[in-house]
Amino acid sequence: MCNTIKKLLALLLSASILALSGCTSDGSTVTGGDAWDGVGGMWPESQGLISSIFAKDVEYESFTPSDNIALPVETSEITNVVQLEKTLFIAAADGIYSLNLESGESGQLCEAKFAAVHADSLFTYDAGSGKISVYNALGEPLQEQTLSVQTDELEVEGFYVTDDCYVFICYDMSENIYSTQYNAFSRETLENVCSFNEKASSTRQYYVYSAYKGNSILKAGESSFDARIVKIYELNFDSGEMENIVDVTLDANPSYTSYGIAYNSKKGTALALIGPKNSTDASAVRLIEFSLDSTDNVLQQKFFITPVDGTKYFVTVYENIVSAICSADNEYRYFDYVNPPQSITLACSFASFYDDVISGFEEETGILVRTVNYGADQENRLDIKLMAGDTDFDLFIPSFSEQQKYFSAGMYEDLSQYDGLKQRLDQNAAANAMASLGDTYVGMPISIGLYIDKQAYPDSGPQAYSIIMSKLLYCANNFNIIEGTYLDPDGDELYKLLKFIYDNPDGNEAEMPYSDDCMLINSEFLVMNPSGSNKENTVKFLEYVFDAMQSSYIDISTAEKVYILWKTYSPTYSQAIYSAANKISQCDGKNSTIKQIAKEAAQETLMLLAG
Numbered sequence: 103m104c105n106t107i108k109k110l111l112a113l114l115l116s117a118s119i120l121a122l123s124g125c126t127s128d129g130s131t132v133t134g135g136d137a138w139d140g141v142g143g144m145w146p147e148s149q150g151l152i153s154s155i156f157a158k159d160v161e162y163e164s165f166t167p168s169d170n171i172a173l174p175v176e177t178s179e180i181t182n183v184v185q186l187e188k189t190l191f192i193a194a195a196d197g198i199y200s201l202n203l204e205s206g207e208s209g210q211l212c213e214a215k216f217a218a219v220h221a222d223s224l225f226t227y228d229a230g231s232g233k234i235s236v237y238n239a240l241g242e243p244l245q246e247q248t249l250s251v252q253t254d255e256l257e258v259e260g261f262y263v264t265d266d267c268y269v270f271i272c273y274d275m276s277e278n279i280y281s282t283q284y285n286a287f288s289r290e291t292l293e294n295v296c297s298f299n300e301k302a303s304s305t306r307q308y309y310v311y312s313a314y315k316g317n318s319i320l321k322a323g324e325s326s327f328d329a330r331i332v333k334i335y336e337l338n339f340d341s342g343e344m345e346n347i348v349d350v351t352l353d354a355n356p357s358y359t360s361y362g363i364a365y366n367s368k369k370g371t372a373l374a375l376i377g378p379k380n381s382t383d384a385s386a387v388r389l390i391e392f393s394l395d396s397t398d399n400v401l402q403q404k405f406f407i408t409p410v411d412g413t414k415y416f417v418t419v420y421e422n423i424v425s426a427i428c429s430a431d432n433e434y435r436y437f438d439y440v441n442p443p444q445s446i447t448l449a450c451s452f453a454s455f456y457d458d459v460i461s462g463f464e465e466e467t468g469i470l471v472r473t474v475n476y477g478a479d480q481e482n483r484l485d486i487k488l489m490a491g492d493t494d495f496d497l498f499i500p501s502f503s504e505q506q507k508y509f510s511a512g513m514y515e516d517l518s519q520y521d522g523l524k525q526r527l528d529q530n531a532a533a534n535a536m537a538s539l540g541d542t543y544v545g546m547p548i549s550i551g552l553y554i555d556k557q558a559y560p561d562s563g564p565q566a567y568s569i570i571m572s573k574l575l576y577c578a579n580n581f582n583i584i585e586g587t588y589l590d591p592d593g594d595e596l597y598k599l600l601k602f603i604y605d606n607p608d609g610n611e612a613e614m615p616y617s618d619d620c621m622l623i624n625s626e627f628l629v630m631n632p633s634g635s636n637k638e639n640t641v642k643f644l645e646y647v648f649d650a651m652q653s654s655y656i657d658i659s660t661a662e663k664v665y666i667l668w669k670t671y672s673p674t675y676s677q678a679i680y681s682a683a684n685k686i687s688q689c690d691g692k693n694s695t696i697k698q699i700a701k702e703a704a705q706e707t708l709m710l711l712a713g
Contacts, residue, residue: 160369162422164440168206174199177429182260183362184219184313185418187239190425191224193217198226200241203423203436211241216261219313225268229258234268249292251285264317267295267339271311274299282309286317286339296339312363312372316340320372322363325349332361334372334394350374350392362415370394375417375426378409386461389417389426389437445470446636446643448628449484450499463646469639488513488631496634497643499626505668506583508629509544515630517543520641526648532655533648535664536625539584545627546644550655553624553667564687566609568618572599573683575616578670586711588675593697593704596679600686600696607687620663622670623656678706 165188175194182193190201197213212235214226223244224237232250237243251270252258260271267286274281282300287293312320317339325331334348361376372394377387387409414429422439448471460471474495484498488508500508508514517523518541527533527543536547554574559567576599580590590596598615606613628647630640658664682703689695 160439162368162440164422165204166438167203167423167425167434167436170206171201171203171434172206172208173427173432173434174201174208174210177427177432180414180416180427180429181215182217183416183418183425183427184217184224185420185425186219186222186224187420189239189241190418191217191219192427201434203425211237216258218261218263220263220265225261225263227258227261227268247292249287251287256283260311262311262313262319263289264313264319264339266290266317268292269319269337269339284337284339296342298342298344300344310361310363312365314365315367320363320365322361322374332374334363348392348394360413360415362417364417364419366391366419368419368421373417373419373424375415375428377413377415377428386464387415387426387428389424443468443470444636444639445472446496446634446640447472447474447494448497448499449474449495459647459650462650463643466646467642469642471643484508488633491633493631493633493635496631496636496640497628498631499628502624502626502668503673505627506672509539509668510584510586513629513632514544515632515634515637517546517630517644522645523641523648526645526652530648530652530655532623532658533652535658536623536666537627545629546647547625547627547655548647548651550623550625552656553622563608564684568606568609568611568614569603569683571618571622572602572614572616573680574622574667574671575614575618575620575665577676577679578622578665579616581670581672581675583669583672583675588704588707588711590704591708593700593702596682596700596704597697599679600682600700601693603683604686604689604691604696620665621656621658621661622665622667623658624667675707675710678703678710 173192175192175196179194179196180192181195184191184193188202188204190203191211192199192201193214193216195215196210197215198211198217199208200211201208212226212228214228214233214235216227216229218225218227222239224239224241226235226237227233229252232248232252234247234249235243236245249268251272255275257273257275258270259273260269262269262271264286266289268289270285270287272283272285274283284296284298284300285294286296288295309321309323311322314320314336318336319339321335321337321344322332323335325333332350333346334350336345336347338345360378361374363375364373365371366373369391370393371391373389373391375387375389409428409430412429416427416429418425424437424439426435426437427433428435446469450473464470484500487495517527517537523546524543527537527546532550533547536550537543537545554567554571556567556571559565559570576595580595581588602610602613602615611618628644630637630644634640682699686696686699689699
């Protein structure tokens, strides 16, 4: 057993002991439970388990929407959607409409413009008359009050109901600038109990809101620093304060700039329906769920529609049904927690590179590809979960620097076991060379290409192509990362490399110590979890990925020699080599000095390999 494998197994053994003892690496306790489900739930944090979208520990009063649901109003006219039990209440330009999801029955309830739900009641508000009407779930009137808020300079834009308050979101336009004003009035006395303003702006800001808990509501707004991030705030009308409680990366694609949100009180999570704002963006509309205690979020569902300019998105939830409405069309869509679609789970830090491929696969097969992001601790979590045989993810994408670690230790499902995958990898020279390890295939390579683009590194300075490539070719000719061997223990070959760098500080292709008449190729990998629970669908996805990506693989048929980066280069084991190359220019240039530096670096490299 090579030293690489020994060190990895030691690491994983210590991690698995922690996992089995119920402790994390920082000593905190992680509780078990059904929420950590086998379909691919979210991962445990030190503070406890984050809610999973397919959680098995939630008991639902299950129901199924009618097959004959027709929206009672054109979606382009919709301004808001709320839900009370099994009935949607849809606010439109000419009033409030009801839609019973179980029966499909619908009709206009009143001519008010605003609707809100709290506990077991529906509240509507007419800004013109100031009338607040209260209804039960059947749409039967219960109570009326009058509260005038809107003026010539104060425009009501939103209406929400908390435990004790009526909350009005208003725009103050008295100074010819937009200032968002939040006003809370006692539901009992109708007295103003809390008011505060946001920073004024010359343009109207785009925010969406949702009912929350207590005397708070949720607000979501795009980060001013990164369009991919939505900042979630709690507006607390007991304290009169607004607090940023979590930042959520809804998607790596910044074109996702329109969304609706809803609070799922049954699970304590938030739902977001997001999509492109205009018809020039082809991205799918996504329904996701995320914890309000963590930045982790997880893909739940996608809908494939053609957006129109100014598309708006609305989402509600009751028991097991999440309802989704987009103003781009007149369709009602839903997601059922109890009967979720088939899915596979991909663990990765950044998956937008595959967004088109993933969307195409989902649209063609109906199988969802859910992505989970481990964050900064990605590799450590993968180590623990792979060693423990966890089934809650099906694929992972190791970083370039960690590929050889997983492959050397056998932490992958051998793709040669699957006829369709084996046939594809056998027949493509680049994929075969990249993925083969002995008689196994370690994973599905993606976008195989040259590691160093000669055109990007002209010969001028320490970043010259000839210097960078010479260092890599030295590693390729003297390391076998998989077997953990090093062929230059005395540093004789390293001396030639260091001498070249010293004599040619700006590079010199003609004098390179190794011929670059070769290809050094690299790729990311989709690697199957050997303990994954959805292997049939995972194989289908990998076959689809190969068919979609193979045209981008580099042609290696004309190369005299092909080197595979993960088999020949390791940042860990090569660090002494690179350190010597970086400091060689500071020595006196004598052959004896360079030979000594090379010998010491070679000895240090042997020590690194020995562990």
